[in-house]
Amino acid sequence: MEKDSYRLEAFSDGVFSVAITLLVLDLKVPILEPAGSGRLLAALWEEWPTYAAFCLTFASVLVMWINHHGIFKEVRKTSNALFLSNGLLLLLVTTTPFTTALVTRYYRTPAASAAAAVYCGSFVLISVAYNWLWSAASACCRTTEHLRRVTRNYRIGFPIYCVATAAAFVHPALALGICLGLWVFWLYTMREA
Amino acid sequence: MEKDSYRLEAFSDGVFSVAITLLVLDLKVPILEPAGSGRLLAALWEEWPTYAAFCLTFASVLVMWINHHGIFKEVRKTSNALFLSNGLLLLLVTTTPFTTALVTRYYRTPAASAAAAVYCGSFVLISVAYNWLWSAASACCRTTEHLRRVTRNYRIGFPIYCVATAAAFVHPALALGICLGLWVFWLYTMREA
Amino acid sequence: MEKDSYRLEAFSDGVFSVAITLLVLDLKVPILEPAGSGRLLAALWEEWPTYAAFCLTFASVLVMWINHHGIFKEVRKTSNALFLSNGLLLLLVTTTPFTTALVTRYYRTPAASAAAAVYCGSFVLISVAYNWLWSAASACCRTTEHLRRVTRNYRIGFPIYCVATAAAFVHPALALGICLGLWVFWLYTMREA
Amino acid sequence: MEKDSYRLEAFSDGVFSVAITLLVLDLKVPILEPAGSGRLLAALWEEWPTYAAFCLTFASVLVMWINHHGIFKEVRKTSNALFLSNGLLLLLVTTTPFTTALVTRYYRTPAASAAAAVYCGSFVLISVAYNWLWSAASACCRTTEHLRRVTRNYRIGFPIYCVATAAAFVHPALALGICLGLWVFWLYTMREA
Numbered sequence: 001m002e003k004d005s006y007r008l009e010a011f012s013d014g015v016f017s018v019a020i021t022l023l024v025l026d027l028k029v030p031i032l033e034p035a036g037s038g039r040l041l042a043a044l045w046e047e048w049p050t051y052a053a054f055c056l057t058f059a060s061v062l063v064m065w066i067n068h069h070g071i072f073k074e075v076r077k078t079s080n081a082l083f084l085s086n087g088l089l090l091l092l093v094t095t096t097p098f099t100t101a102l103v104t105r106y107y108r109t110p111a112a113s114a115a116a117a118v119y120c121g122s123f124v125l126i127s128v129a130y131n132w133l134w135s136a137a138s139a140c141c142r143t144t145e146h147l148r149r150v151t152r153n154y155r156i157g158f159p160i161y162c163v164a165t166a167a168a169f170v171h172p173a174l175a176l177g178i179c180l181g182l183w184v185f186w187l188y189t190m191r192e193a
Numbered sequence: 194m195e196k197d198s199y200r201l202e203a204f205s206d207g208v209f210s211v212a213i214t215l216l217v218l219d220l221k222v223p224i225l226e227p228a229g230s231g232r233l234l235a236a237l238w239e240e241w242p243t244y245a246a247f248c249l250t251f252a253s254v255l256v257m258w259i260n261h262h263g264i265f266k267e268v269r270k271t272s273n274a275l276f277l278s279n280g281l282l283l284l285l286v287t288t289t290p291f292t293t294a295l296v297t298r299y300y301r302t303p304a305a306s307a308a309a310a311v312y313c314g315s316f317v318l319i320s321v322a323y324n325w326l327w328s329a330a331s332a333c334c335r336t337t338e339h340l341r342r343v344t345r346n347y348r349i350g351f352p353i354y355c356v357a358t359a360a361a362f363v364h365p366a367l368a369l370g371i372c373l374g375l376w377v378f379w380l381y382t383m384r385e386a
Numbered sequence: 387m388e389k390d391s392y393r394l395e396a397f398s399d400g401v402f403s404v405a406i407t408l409l410v411l412d413l414k415v416p417i418l419e420p421a422g423s424g425r426l427l428a429a430l431w432e433e434w435p436t437y438a439a440f441c442l443t444f445a446s447v448l449v450m451w452i453n454h455h456g457i458f459k460e461v462r463k464t465s466n467a468l469f470l471s472n473g474l475l476l477l478l479v480t481t482t483p484f485t486t487a488l489v490t491r492y493y494r495t496p497a498a499s500a501a502a503a504v505y506c507g508s509f510v511l512i513s514v515a516y517n518w519l520w521s522a523a524s525a526c527c528r529t530t531e532h533l534r535r536v537t538r539n540y541r542i543g544f545p546i547y548c549v550a551t552a553a554a555f556v557h558p559a560l561a562l563g564i565c566l567g568l569w570v571f572w573l574y575t576m577r578e579a
Numbered sequence: 580m581e582k583d584s585y586r587l588e589a590f591s592d593g594v595f596s597v598a599i600t601l602l603v604l605d606l607k608v609p610i611l612e613p614a615g616s617g618r619l620l621a622a623l624w625e626e627w628p629t630y631a632a633f634c635l636t637f638a639s640v641l642v643m644w645i646n647h648h649g650i651f652k653e654v655r656k657t658s659n660a661l662f663l664s665n666g667l668l669l670l671l672v673t674t675t676p677f678t679t680a681l682v683t684r685y686y687r688t689p690a691a692s693a694a695a696a697v698y699c700g701s702f703v704l705i706s707v708a709y710n711w712l713w714s715a716a717s718a719c720c721r722t723t724e725h726l727r728r729v730t731r732n733y734r735i736g737f738p739i740y741c742v743a744t745a746a747a748f749v750h751p752a753l754a755l756g757i758c759l760g761l762w763v764f765w766l767y768t769m770r771e772a
Contacts, residue, residue: 007206007262013586014210017593018404020673021601022214027677029684037693037748040685044697055670062666069586084380087255091248094213098220105222106233114230118237169230187663200399200455207403211597215407277573280448284441287406291413298415299426307423311430362423393592393648400596408600470766473641477634480599484606491608492619500616504623555616 005075008086012068015090020061022097023054026104049107056180057100060123063183064093067130067154071137081136089129095122107172116172120165120179127157153189157182198268201279205261208283213254215290216247219297242300249373250293253316256376257286260323260347264330274329282322288315300365309365313358313372320350346382350375391461394472398454401476406447408483409440412490435493442566443486446509449569450479453516453540457523467522475515481508493558502558506551506565513543539575543568584654587665591647594669599640601676602633605683628686635759636679639702642762643672646709646733650716660715668708674701686751695751699744699758706736732768736761 027050030043068089075082099119106115134151160182168175220243223236261282268275292312299308327344353375361368413436416429454475461468485505492501520537546568554561606629609622647668654661678698685694713730739761747754 007202007265009586010203010206010589011210011258011262013589013593014206015214017590018211018214018597019217020669021594021597022217024598024601024673024676025218025604027674029677029680031684032690035685035688035690037690040690040693041697044693054674058670058673059666062669065590066662069590072586080381083259087252090213090255091251094217094251095220095247097217098222101222105224106228109228111225111228111230111233114233114237118234188659200395200458203396203399204403204451204455207399208407211404211407212410215410218411273574276452280445283406283448284444287410287444288413288440290410291415294415298417299421302421304418304421304423304426307426307430311427393588393651396589396592397596397644397648400592401600404597404600405603408603411604466767469645473638476599476641477637480603480637481606481633483603484608487608491610492614495614497611497614497616497619500619500623504620 005078009072016065019094023057026101050104053100053104057096059183063186075137085132085136089133092126092129112172113169116168116175117165120161120168120175124161124165127161198271202265209258212287216250219294243297246293246297250289252376256379268330278325278329282326285319285322305365306362309361309368310358313361313368317354317358320354391464395458402451405480409443412487436490439486439490443482445569449572461523471518471522475519478512478515498558499555502554502561503551506547506554506561510547513547584657588651595644598673602636605680629683632679632683636675638762642765654716664711664715668712671705671708691751692748695747695754696744699740699747699754703740703744706740
């Protein structure tokens with residue numbers, strides 16, 4: 001039987017894969033005049049927050065995609081709520097290159113708090129979209145044990161992202177660390193059946 | 194039986210998902226010297242028309258994709274007219290990041306009317322392409338009740354977009370509001386079988 | 387039976403759809419200070435060669451994709467030659483946003499000849515890649531009547547593109563017109579079975 | 580039987596195809612004032628390292644994709660290790676437009692050594708990710724003769740890329756030549772069953 005959700009998944013995969021690849025546009029080649037091998041390596045090294053932010057966000061989009069995959073594995077029929085919640089999620093996913101660029105640009109300035117708060121705040125919205133998507137998915141498909149466990153693990157996202165957003169105003173690095181911890185936790189717990 | 198339209202859908206999904214994700218390139222990180230958390234939040238807040246335009250256009254492309262999905266669900270065979278009308282539609286879809294950037298750049302200037310008119314005008318062309326696509330699709334597949342309803346709802350697009358384009362010269366915000374209203378109407382009526 | 391060429395097609399569709407969508411990055415929002423609706427419309431009108439080049443190249447990539455689709459429809463097995471010739475074709479397809487930008491930038495300057503020659507020249511290379519792809523495809527699949535006709539129509543591409551490239555040095559608009567004529571011919575003749 | 584790895588492949592194909600197409604953003608239209616056909620052709624000719632780097636990296640991503648295709652052909656079930664190793668590989672693949680731009684920008688400056696070393700070094704990391712992916716794939720699927728041969732050929736990647744990275748500090752062109760040689764070797768040996 002053909003899955004009705006087939007093209008929904010294909011479109012979502014497309015958006016996820018373009019968004020995750022556009023992150024590379026944040027990596028800028030340093031402009032040095034005059035150039036020298038030592039200076040170039042130093043200039044690249046200097047840019048470490050950019051690379052860290054790139055890896056951090058790449059991991060987050062990857063975790064989101066794996067979750068998306070996990071949810072849709074059980075979905076056979078589509079509904080309006082599924083289209084809308086999935087649309088909201090994709091809208092938020094496509095903004096990650098922007099919020100990442102914001103953190104990269106301002107991480108070593110006095111505006112680090114605001115940048116980290118916006119970054120974490122976008123994940124608060126993403127967790128809201130995920131919860132909506134989950135309830136839409138469970139309304140139109142059988143809720144397997146797998147889906148229930150995914151949900152249980154993912155439900156902690158909303159409160160923890162809220163804490164991270166608040167923490168950003170006190171200590172930006174801590175906020176980003178909380179997000180990273182969450183993604184590592186998800187990567188290790190969500191797929192193992 | 195394999196659908197002949199399979200790759201046509203895959204290619205269209207690709208174009209839709211790249212175009213919708215490229216919208217994020219319109220979101221620019223503000224450059225502040227010196228930077229401060231308060232000033233950064235203020236500068237981001239100042240950019241609200243950019244985020245509004247981003248969400249508006251994202252919603253429109255999503256609606257177009259859902260419609261596209263609804264039309265092709267019934268298509269099994271392809272024809273030249275289907276390839277051409279679909280090609281014209283995709284051409285117009287890929288220009289949405291450009292028309293969105295135009296509205297974003299000029300919304301708070303005296304050129305808002307022209308920018309909004311071009312934005313709405315591009316949707317007039319899109320509705321023409323959709324009508325062509327619909328007639329091409331209905332010529333090579335059985336017209337189900339579903340498809341007929343989709344068409345009936347979509348046919349109002351052309352006159353309403355024309356009104357919005359005219360309205361843009363008088364009141365740009367009204368023109369964009371008309372478009373938004375149309376998309377919300379479609380989101381809520383087109384898929385529910 | 388699963389087609390061995392499945393992922394080859396999926397990857398090619400991805401490259402075609404990204405390349406065709408990246409063309410929109412050549413459409414730049416004009417920067418006007420001070421802005422006015424009349425001036426903005428005039429500035430957009432002024433940019434007509436950009437839009438013409440965008441439509442022209444979009445049509446060419448679309449024709450190439452339709453051809454690609456037509457060739458792979460018959461392919462069930464893959465070979466090294468198929469992977470390589472397809473790879474060369476995709477490499478050339480991804481350069482179309484660049485050659486288009488070149489024509490756009492220089493069309494109304496004394497360098498129009500060189501820009502048009504490079505543009506047409508890239509299609510000479512593309513027709514070589516297509517001929518290679520065709521022979522690779524016909525070596526590993528049955529050559530149907532359909533494929534033979536596609537080939538016959540496409541074989542005129544190489545000499546005509548060579549003529550267009552030469553014509554570019556005398557009359558750039560003529561060269562682009564020859565290309566356009568060729569694509570219209572293909573659009574109308576290649577798919578009709 | 581549906582392949583569990585289906586969407587993993589679709590997502591990977593998406594990332595590969597976007598990354599390979601984004602390489603074109605490194606090709607910049609030269610800005611000449613005043614413009615002339617002779618000067619434009621000269622300016623384009625002057626940019627040959629850019630085109631060489633574009634072709635080189637395009638070939639490398641293509642080889643990686645063909646390998647990826649070869650590995651996943653045998654995979655039916657997914658595992659956490661497969662998701663993680665594939666994620667790491669995709670992260671590294673998306674950075675190729677950046678490392679390519681680095682080589683392009685600095686190839687004819689005294690910083691060529693550092694740029695070439697970073698370029699080759701990124702392939703050292705990629706070969707590590709590939710080895711991890713291979714072991715994850717062979718843990719969850721039968722290791723066919725085909726897969727074993729692919730592995731044997733690919734295992735030489737790590738030491739040779741290390742040599743190329745070291746060579747970059749002495750002779751940048753030699754380092755890039757070693758990489759190119761490796762890709763040509765793989766293109767000709769890995770798929771022929």
